[in-house]
Amino acid sequence: MEKTKNVLLVGVGGQGIILASKILSQGLISAGYDVKMSEVHGMAQRGGSVTTQVRFGENVHSPIIGKGQADIIVAFEKMEAYRWLGYLKPDGIAVVNDYAIPSAPTLSGNVPYPETIIDDIAAVVKNLTVVKAADIAVELGNIKAQNIVLLGALLKAMAIDDIDWENVLAENVKEKFVPLNKKALAEGMKHL
Amino acid sequence: MKQLMTGNEAIARGCYEAGVTLTAAYPGTPSTEILENMAQYKKDIYSEWSPNEKVAMEVAIGGSIAGARSLAAMKHVGVNVAADPIFTYAYTGVNGGFVFVSADDPGLHSSQNEQDNRYYGKAAKFPVIEPSNSQEAKDFTKEAFEISEKFDVPVMLRVTTRICHSKTPVETSERQEVGIKPYEKNISKFVATPANGRIMHVLLEKKLIELEKFSNETSLNRIEWNDKKIGIVTAGVAYQYAKEVFGDTASYFKVGLSFPMPMDKIKSFAKEVDTLYVIEELEPFMEEQMKANGIECIGKEKISNIGELTPNVIEEALLGKTPEMLELDDSKAVGRPPTMCAGCPHRGFFYELSRKKNVMVTGDIGCYTLGSAEPLNAMDTCICMGASISAGHGAQMAFNKNGVDKKVVGVIGDSTFFHSGITGLLDIVYNKGNAVTVILDNRITGMTGHQENPGTGYTLMGEKAPVIDIEKMVRACGVEDVQTINPLTLKESKDAIDKALATDEPSVIITKWPCVLKEFSQEDYEEFDLTESICQVDEEKCTTCKVCGKVGCPAISFGEKAKIDPTMCVGCEVCLQVCPFKAIEKVGE
Numbered sequence A: 001m002e003k004t005k006n007v008l009l010v011g012v013g014g015q016g017i018i019l020a021s022k023i024l025s026q027g028l029i030s031a032g033y034d035v036k037m038s039e040v041h042g043m044a045q046r047g048g049s050v051t052t053q054v055r056f057g058e059n060v061h062s063p064i065i066g067k068g069q070a071d072i073i074v075a076f077e078k079m080e081a082y083r084w085l086g087y088l089k090p091d092g093i094a095v096v097n098d099y100a101i102p103s104a105p106t107l108s109g110n111v112p113y114p115e116t117i118i119d120d121i122a123a124v125v126k127n128l129t130v131v132k133a134a135d136i137a138v139e140l141g142n143i144k145a146q147n148i149v150l151l152g153a154l155l156k157a158m159a160i161d162d163i164d165w166e167n168v169l170a171e172n173v174k175e176k177f178v179p180l181n182k183k184a185l186a187e188g189m190k191h192l
Numbered sequence B: 001m002k003q004l005m006t007g008n009e010a011i012a013r014g015c016y017e018a019g020v021t022l023t024a025a026y027p028g029t030p031s032t033e034i035l036e037n038m039a040q041y042k043k044d045i046y047s048e049w050s051p052n053e054k055v056a057m058e059v060a061i062g063g064s065i066a067g068a069r070s071l072a073a074m075k076h077v078g079v080n081v082a083a084d085p086i087f088t089y090a091y092t093g094v095n096g097g098f099v100f101v102s103a104d105d106p107g108l109h110s111s112q113n114e115q116d117n118r119y120y121g122k123a124a125k126f127p128v129i130e131p132s133n134s135q136e137a138k139d140f141t142k143e144a145f146e147i148s149e150k151f152d153v154p155v156m157l158r159v160t161t162r163i164c165h166s167k168t169p170v171e172t173s174e175r176q177e178v179g180i181k182p183y184e185k186n187i188s189k190f191v192a193t194p195a196n197g198r199i200m201h202v203l204l205e206k207k208l209i210e211l212e213k214f215s216n217e218t219s220l221n222r223i224e225w226n227d228k229k230i231g232i233v234t235a236g237v238a239y240q241y242a243k244e245v246f247g248d249t250a251s252y253f254k255v256g257l258s259f260p261m262p263m264d265k266i267k268s269f270a271k272e273v274d275t276l277y278v279i280e281e282l283e284p285f286m287e288e289q290m291k292a293n294g295i296e297c298i299g300k301e302k303i304s305n306i307g308e309l310t311p312n313v314i315e316e317a318l319l320g321k322t323p324e325m326l327e328l329d330d331s332k333a334v335g336r337p338p339t340m341c342a343g344c345p346h347r348g349f350f351y352e353l354s355r356k357k358n359v360m361v362t363g364d365i366g367c368y369t370l371g372s373a374e375p376l377n378a379m380d381t382c383i384c385m386g387a388s389i390s391a392g393h394g395a396q397m398a399f400n401k402n403g404v405d406k407k408v409v410g411v412i413g414d415s416t417f418f419h420s421g422i423t424g425l426l427d428i429v430y431n432k433g434n435a436v437t438v439i440l441d442n443r444i445t446g447m448t449g450h451q452e453n454p455g456t457g458y459t460l461m462g463e464k465a466p467v468i469d470i471e472k473m474v475r476a477c478g479v480e481d482v483q484t485i486n487p488l489t490l491k492e493s494k495d496a497i498d499k500a501l502a503t504d505e506p507s508v509i510i511t512k513w514p515c516v517l518k519e520f521s522q523e524d525y526e527e528f529d530l531t532e533s534i535c536q537v538d539e540e541k542c543t544t545c546k547v548c549g550k551v552g553c554p555a556i557s558f559g560e561k562a563k564i565d566p567t568m569c570v571g572c573e574v575c576l577q578v579c580p581f582k583a584i585e586k587v588g589e
Helices: A017-030 A042-046 A078-087 A117-124 A133-140 A143-157 A165-172 A173-188 B007-017 B033-041 B054-064 B076-081 B084-091 B118-124 B133-153 B194-217 B237-251 B263-272 B285-292 B312-320 B346-354 B369-372 B388-400 B416-431 B470-476 B490-503 B522-527 B545-551 B574-578
Strands: A005-012 A034-039 A049-057 A069-077 A088-095 A127-131 B001-005 B022-024 B047-048 B070-075 B097-103 B156-162 B166-170 B223-224 B230-235 B252-256 B258-259 B274-278 B359-360 B407-413 B436-441 B481-485 B507-512 B534-537 B556-558 B562-564 B585-586
Touching: A005 A017, A005 B562, A017 A034, A017 A049, A017 A143, A017 A165, A017 B001, A017 B166, A034 B545, A042 B285, A049 A078, A049 B033, A069 A078, A069 A143, A069 B416, A078 A088, A078 A117, A088 A117, A088 A143, A117 A127, A127 A143, A133 A173, A143 A173, A165 A173, A173 B076, B001 B007, B007 B033, B007 B097, B007 B133, B007 B156, B007 B166, B022 B054, B033 B047, B054 B076, B054 B084, B054 B097, B054 B274, B070 B076, B070 B118, B076 B084, B076 B097, B084 B118, B084 B194, B097 B133, B118 B156, B118 B258, B133 B156, B133 B166, B133 B562, B194 B263, B194 B416, B230 B263, B237 B252, B237 B274, B237 B312, B252 B263, B252 B556, B258 B285, B263 B285, B274 B285, B285 B359, B346 B369, B346 B490, B346 B545, B359 B388, B388 B407, B388 B416, B388 B436, B407 B416, B407 B490, B416 B436, B416 B470, B436 B470, B436 B490, B470 B481, B470 B507, B470 B534, B481 B490, B490 B507, B490 B574, B545 B574, B574 B585
Parallel strands: A005 A069, A069 A088, A088 A127, B022 B047, B022 B070, B070 B097, B097 B156, B230 B252, B230 B274, B359 B407, B407 B436, B436 B507, B481 B507
Antiparallel strands: A005 A049, A034 A049, A034 B166, B001 B166, B223 B252, B534 B585, B556 B562
């Protein structure tokens, strides 16, 4: 088995990042990988920045990813993508949701939200995929499924789409949301 | 197949497998999920949210004296609250195995300090066990109960945020029924009078000598031999980080029982290696003891005792390597501090409080600490659980005594009031103070993620419970001037504050409205009007004066006009009440 892979998921509290990371980790462990996943709790629920880190491979030690070590960053919110780019390998992959959630300083009008942030990311990241996950999820019927759209894109980008993800999905979401999330996963995989 | 578990889930599982029958805790990040996960074992384990950590510790001590394997769990600062009983329980020793969890928070992810609680082991003289992943969190929990019973001591299981909140694979096993040990009255053991205590101290010192022998023999402290140029003594998650950085290029002394330390075994390890590093998170707890034993080693002169340890920190400190990173402009990503949620019942009250001049607001620990943030800035202090009332009283008395014309308002949450606010309020009444106390009752323990408390009507195990009526409790403390208000109505808030500030007696305002994120109970629906609706801006009337922005609601933003995000708004109407142009209206009821 090859070296440990590092996946960093970033966004804002309430975007479903923890669930997406849970599904990812469950699928990886069912496929026989050693997996460690670290998440930051606490203040995150109050509109703060949220990150989860998933590391998998043959034998994983640290549960956290070092700076410049992530093979892929999946950003559920575009400004958060830039905030965490320091953790990406210089040749790493960034999958960025073209979706903005203003933070307190931008809401008060004191500081503008950086509207050109996607261009700023593109200027430094060679391997960048921009996904309109929120739009896709709305089209599928529920904006909350944007996390699974992004998960689909992540699986494709990491070339780990051969695991039975639909089954893992079904084990981790409420039954009535399974069809929606299966569609979201498939759409996400297509958009890469 | 192994299961992925957080360290907290694994500790709960460890208790289940160890045959534990009693656990107690007060919620606190990063420890909260230990007891939340214990609830699934309610058939076998009695578990409770206690009103504070000291009570939780004493409940578990009582369980242990009665003969049951018992556990208490808390965050690092909670151990400060619970320190009194544990120092004495170290003296008396146990009956049923007794373990308590100290969940430390290096990096202050969600805490007011980053104290290293391993020192409690040394100060109070009980063993300290440090797991480095979830498997060990489970296995060491079981081992901790064995040690507690074998050596007749309480044991501290010391974990950190990364252990608590990282999911790693765990192999589970069956529950081992140990039953309850017979309880026999034993005054010389369990009554800590000075006469008994003098004898207990001698016995405890003997136990520590035996424990140190055990520490040198147990597999909790183990050596991994690789190249002998570098040797590393390490414990907890720092072990994982050290392995990440050095891999097979160094030999490891992995410490699992870090007090008493396996000093003889470490001495012989030190002799075998050319350079010895001590890699530990936060303070030089092991390093100081090693140096006191004449072991030459390199630790905190290279690796900082400030902040969370990471593989990056170790790599840079010991190998001089800095990571290769993209070149970024840090100013591009605007900060994202936590804020009170849209619809938070604290917002309206803080908005009114922030408009009062010549008032000092002593705050407390909870979501409402966010009242100190922009744009409300409605808080002067936050020290620890309960200090809003008692430090507020002290400040008020100091102002009064020294002729300073300033009123003090102490602000505390419902769960925090039960935790350690009641005694402060008694103090105000007893010593004839005149500080104002505000109890922000949002019907749940909010910040830690919605745990039940004595005011909510439910227990940890999901059973109905008596509701402790805060107003009655406040009156029972001797406060006569009590106002219970709806904090979403600004006029009610303002009038209550004005009335309380004008009186020279102890005065209490209780703001009562459920947390917007709470899963409402039937009782909540009956007591409060929780009809779903939203507010929206009438763009014709809006002048973009931005007054509504001053309430600090994350749903409100400004373009050419004010805008309310319909997916976030819950129709609390606070912004509607502050708009001078009546440009905000309620829709969708």
